[in-house]
Amino acid sequence: MSANSDLEACIDWCRTNGSYVDDRIVFKLTEKVGITAVASEAISTKKPLISIPKKLLITNEVAMKHFDITEPVVSRGNPNVLGQLLTAKLKFGSDEECFHRPYIRILPLKLDQPYFWSADQLEILKGTDLHLMLRQNLAKMASEWIDVLEFLKLKPNDMQFYNKLKSSQDIDILSLFLSMNEISIGTSWLSFPAYVWATSIFNSRAFPEIIMNSQTSNINQAFLYPIVDLLNHKNDTKVKWVFENDEVSFISLESLKKSEEIFNSYGDKSNEELLLNYGFVQENNANDFTRLSLKLEKQMLDNASSFGIDIKDHIVADDCVQFKLTNEQPLPDSLLEMFNFLCKLKSESQLTLRGALEGQDELHEILIQKVDFFKKRSKINRPLAASTDLIATIKQYLNSDRRIYNNSLEALQKLQKQTMRKNAISMTSFKTIFKNDKEFANSLLIAFGIANFEDFAKQGCMREALLLWIVRVANKDSYPRKLSYAPPRYIYDCFQEVNRSIVIQKEDVMEFMSFYKKLFPNLSKKIPETFDVGNWGIRQFIVADNVMDRLVWTRKQTQEPYFILQNKI
Numbered sequence: 139m140s141a142n143s144d145l146e147a148c149i150d151w152c153r154t155n156g157s158y159v160d161d162r163i164v165f166k167l168t169e170k171v172g173i174t175a176v177a178s179e180a181i182s183t184k185k186p187l188i189s190i191p192k193k194l195l196i197t198n199e200v201a202m203k204h205f206d207i208t209e210p211v212v213s214r215g216n217p218n219v220l221g222q223l224l225t226a227k228l229k230f231g232s233d234e235e236c237f238h239r240p241y242i243r244i245l246p247l248k249l250d251q252p253y254f255w256s257a258d259q260l261e262i263l264k265g266t267d268l269h270l271m272l273r274q275n276l277a278k279m280a281s282e283w284i285d286v287l288e289f290l291k292l293k294p295n296d297m298q299f300y301n302k303l304k305s306s307q308d309i310d311i312l313s314l315f316l317s318m319n320e321i322s323i324g325t326s327w328l329s330f331p332a333y334v335w336a337t338s339i340f341n342s343r344a345f346p347e348i349i350m351n352s353q354t355s356n357i358n359q360a361f362l363y364p365i366v367d368l369l370n371h372k373n374d375t376k377v378k379w380v381f382e383n384d385e386v387s388f389i390s391l392e393s394l395k396k397s398e399e400i401f402n403s404y405g406d407k408s409n410e411e412l413l414l415n416y417g418f419v420q421e422n423n424a425n426d427f428t429r430l431s432l433k434l435e436k437q438m439l440d441n442a443s444s445f446g447i448d449i450k451d452h453i454v455a456d457d458c459v460q461f462k463l464t465n466e467q468p469l470p471d472s473l474l475e476m477f478n479f480l481c482k483l484k485s486e487s488q489l490t491l492r493g494a495l496e497g498q499d500e501l502h503e504i505l506i507q508k509v510d511f512f513k514k515r516s517k518i519n520r521p522l523a524a525s526t527d528l529i530a531t532i533k534q535y536l537n538s539d540r541r542i543y544n545n546s547l548e549a550l551q552k553l554q555k556q557t558m559r560k561n562a563i564s565m566t567s568f569k570t571i572f573k574n575d576k577e578f579a580n581s582l583l584i585a586f587g588i589a590n591f592e593d594f595a596k597q598g599c600m601r602e603a604l605l606l607w608i609v610r611v612a613n614k615d616s617y618p619r620k621l622s623y624a625p626p627r628y629i630y631d632c633f634q635e636v637n638r639s640i641v642i643q644k645e646d647v648m649e650f651m652s653f654y655k656k657l658f659p660n661l662s663k664k665i666p667e668t669f670d671v672g673n674w675g676i677r678q679f680i681v682a683d684n685v686m687d688r689l690v691w692t693r694k695q696t697q698e699p700y701f702i703l704q705n706k707i
């Protein structure tokens with residue numbers, strides 16, 4: 139039988155068994171998206187367009203009856219393992235007489251989900267969360283498959299493979315799966331690929347049991363729903379599924395014009411969920427999101443939590459915290475707080491403006507890497523054996539992730555500018571200091587040949603200049619004349635505070651020795667009016683280095699250092 143006659147036979151089978159399918163719906167087989175449903179004339183009704191009696195559905199009850207068991211089987215939280223195994227059996231087994239045969243025949247053998255892509259095609263996804271999920275999901279499916287076969291005391295088709303799966307924790311499940319034979323009608327129903335196929339059928343076409351039974355014990359319990367599962371998905375389509383008189387009905391709340399496709403809604407799914415579970419993505423998907431995962435030591439995550447950073451709901455493993463990024467919310471507060479926390483100094487008891495700005499820089503770096511990665515990947519600049527549709531899907535997926543990271547990046551750049559503007563009163567740029575403290579600038583011209591601020595970066599002596607200036611501030615009262623430029627008070631105060639509390643070890647002195655010897659006593663001899671007034675000993679520089687840690691933030695984008703008042707953010 140051809141695919142078209144299979145489709146007709148399935149609709150006939152449904153109608154013969156008491157289903158209602160509105161005559162104005164025409165089902166067509168298309169090259170691009172498989173079967174579609176189209177309105178043959180305008181349809182605008184709140185009445186069901188399709189009603190299917192319960193006896194035609196493949197439910198967990200049907201599966202339990204088929205395998206003759208009385209208790210439901212749940213493996214790794216999945217209550218559909220039995221239904222999935224039954225679907226594999228009906229598709230690949232030899233039971234020609236089975237009641238659901240006309241429905242099973244139209245379930246496509248070839249699925250678009252990435253589980254069924256070639257190694258070469260999957261290579262492009264390497265490094266994405268989707269690739270990771272693929273592995274995790276396959277490992278989960280393998281455990282479920284082992285569990286359900288064991289429970290039913292069924293012998294797998296390939297004992298060697300089964301034992302390998304069972305005995306080894308760290309097998310590369312993805313490579314192993316890719317090396318297995320492709321799905322064909324000759325596939326054994328007791329094989330792992332048949333189970334993966336059936337899982338993908340459930341993932342892409344099953345409906346929640348809760349439609350029929352609001353008391354269902356497991357929210358993930360699902361059933362296969364002939365005919366209605368032929369409808370494709372469109373975001374925000376208004377539909378209703380109702381259970382009445384022992385039949386499940388599909389109602390479209392849309393006003394459909396003649397020749398328009400009748401869509402269902404699979405729910406608010408991101409492109410990653412759509413690709414993984416359905417094998418397609420939606421352009422400009424309003425439900426799209428991506429993630430930013432940070433691998434950190436468990437202790438660090440515990441510390442962040444007890445400090446009050448709101449990450450409890452984002453911790454996905456002992457050593458991993460994950461933030462959801464969406465186009466609406468590209469920069470969650472908890473993510474920014476976490477980066478601020480990561481930049482907190484031991485000497486700080488609270489989150490500071492300096493930490494916030496430094497955290498923004500760190501996050502900026504990560505987002506730049508993400509955007510670059512997705513940009514490079516989406517170019518696909520090597521020959522790839524794949525249909526143009528698949529290549530377009532891969533590109534769309536990569537671009538939609540890149541777009542979110544890019545939005546986050548732009549939002550972050552804006553936020554940093556805002557933060558700086560809002561806190562301008564608490565920040566002093568070293569560039570401004572250099573411009574205003576003329577005497578200091580002149581001394582640097584003599585000492586290092588620094589003629590303008592940009593020369594610091596060119597000569598790599600920004601740190602020396604900062605330390606010298608901090609020590610100059612500490613000595614401010616020793617100069618015969620008041621400094622022409624009055625340095626912010628908090629810099630002087632911070633120096634005094636560190637000076638009082640610091641315990642200097644021999645190692646600190648050793649560490650600073652070569653730096654110090656490079657500058658002194660030369661500088662005090664060459665420019666005594668600046669560098670031989672007050673105390674210019676090595677201890678002063680060790681203290682200044684500490685002050686720098688506490689007060690100075692160097693903006694990554696411009697390499698410009700700022701002194702920042704230590705205020706709470």
Ligand SMILES: C[S@@+](CC[C@H](N)C(=O)[O-])C[C@H]1O[C@@H](n2cnc3c(N)ncnc32)[C@H](O)[C@@H]1O
Pocket residue numbers: 171172173174246250342343367368369370371372415416417418419
């Ligand atoms: C529930 S089935 C819908 C019927 C399907 N067209 C068929 O031929 O059986 C879900 C599958 O249809 C396809 N599909 C549904 N909506 C789609 C869309 N908006 N764009 C592309 N493919 C879609 C995907 O292959 C998906 O896995």
